[in-house]
Amino acid sequence: MTGAAPAGIQVTGVSKSFGPVEVLHDVHLEVAPGSLTAVLGRSGCGKTTLLRIVAGFVAPDAGTVALDGRPVVDLPPERRRVGYVSQEGSLFPHLDVAGNVAFGLPRRLRRARHRVDELLELVGLEPGLAARYPHQLSGGQQQRVALARALAPGPRAVLLDEPFAALDAELRESTRRAVAAALEHAGTTAVLVTHDQGEALSMAGQVAVLSEGRVVQVAPPAQLYRQPADADVAAFVGDAVLLPATVRDGRADSVLGVHPVTGRPESGPTTVLVRPEQIVLEPLANGAAPGEVVARVVDATFYGHDATVRLRVRSGSGEHPLPDTVLARTPGHAAPEIGSDVRLTVRGSVTPTARRTDHIPSPEHEAPAPRG
Numbered sequence: 001m002t003g004a005a006p007a008g009i010q011v012t013g014v015s016k017s018f019g020p021v022e023v024l025h026d027v028h029l030e031v032a033p034g035s036l037t038a039v040l041g042r043s044g045c046g047k048t049t050l051l052r053i054v055a056g057f058v059a060p061d062a063g064t065v066a067l068d069g070r071p072v073v074d075l076p077p078e079r080r081r082v083g084y085v086s087q088e089g090s091l092f093p094h095l096d097v098a099g100n101v102a103f104g105l106p107r108r109l110r111r112a113r114h115r116v117d118e119l120l121e122l123v124g125l126e127p128g129l130a131a132r133y134p135h136q137l138s139g140g141q142q143q144r145v146a147l148a149r150a151l152a153p154g155p156r157a158v159l160l161d162e163p164f165a166a167l168d169a170e171l172r173e174s175t176r177r178a179v180a181a182a183l184e185h186a187g188t189t190a191v192l193v194t195h196d197q198g199e200a201l202s203m204a205g206q207v208a209v210l211s212e213g214r215v216v217q218v219a220p221p222a223q224l225y226r227q228p229a230d231a232d233v234a235a236f237v238g239d240a241v242l243l244p245a246t247v248r249d250g251r252a253d254s255v256l257g258v259h260p261v262t263g264r265p266e267s268g269p270t271t272v273l274v275r276p277e278q279i280v281l282e283p284l285a286n287g288a289a290p291g292e293v294v295a296r297v298v299d300a301t302f303y304g305h306d307a308t309v310r311l312r313v314r315s316g317s318g319e320h321p322l323p324d325t326v327l328a329r330t331p332g333h334a335a336p337e338i339g340s341d342v343r344l345t346v347r348g349s350v351t352p353t354a355r356r357t358d359h360i361p362s363p364e365h366e367a368p369a370p371r372g
């Protein structure tokens, strides 16, 4: 790839209102050069607006956007050297694949067929597709062509707005992999907007969670999942079991037993997060020993590779009240019978997770190193 070196992106204090509605509030985001950041949030939380501000299609009311520390808010989109891929790819219907990709190339290179082939190869498409028109491609192929077109001028960063949302599940997965590989190979800085937590966690080196126009946490995927900033983020990025607990000497005492605590918790009453896959279920063949946690299976949903099991705790540990139900995830073949009693144990550590009282940045976040 020719083109500019990948740029770091710095979004500082960006706010934006449409009429009386504030869509973004004091957004700060730092994207390391050559890395992939996902902006994750529910529909309407302001993700697209943020991306369009970085691209230059929308001006912020307050705050700045910089590339490698140089403010670009006064530059028009075409001078920022930032590529944009939308949900539908928006290919030109009257141009074939080669024409679409070449459109992104500098004028002097537009006739250089080998450049088009290189870009198609980069996004994992056969050169044989070059003569097809967009309507002759699958949705996933169209999105890859759109990425090839965006990468053609050697942009300093690429912005992807829900690029897989219109694809069916199987195509989405393979297209994600192809796009992630192409971005990594090109070494381009990328920001991906999505409402799909699996997509954000699996593709990005850093995930920024946006809620009602505010960044509520920025963290690498594993940290976001294990140490969400609050209960809302915990429940948004996966199934969450939240239990009242008391922390003493780095261990939390909850109805599911006494467990080590992630991070450096303060002693005292709190709420702890347990992920359903941490809960291990065993058949209760010969009754329960004193102190064991026993629950009855009230419901189970079978997904094939795994199953989620809803349980009513019948006897718990410690002084905390029994929760209504807890959710466990088991391998599909090991899902217990509805109505049976099982023994519950929790693997690993639990995480103190407050209800949202304020918008707290992630405490231990460090920006991930650039890829490669």
Ligand SMILES: Nc1ncnc2c1ncn2[C@@H]1O[C@H](COP(=O)(O)OP(=O)(O)OP(=O)(O)O)[C@@H](O)[C@H]1O
Pocket: 018, 023, 041, 042, 043, 044, 045, 046, 047, 048, 049, 050, 195
């Ligand atoms: N040009 C505009 N004029 C008025 N309101 C707008 C405009 N653009 C966006 N909005 C509003 O701003 C809010 C955020 O929109 P935005 O598209 O940024 O959200 P989003 O998180 O990307 O949502 P989705 O995932 O549904 O695309 C919405 O309430 C939307 O209606």
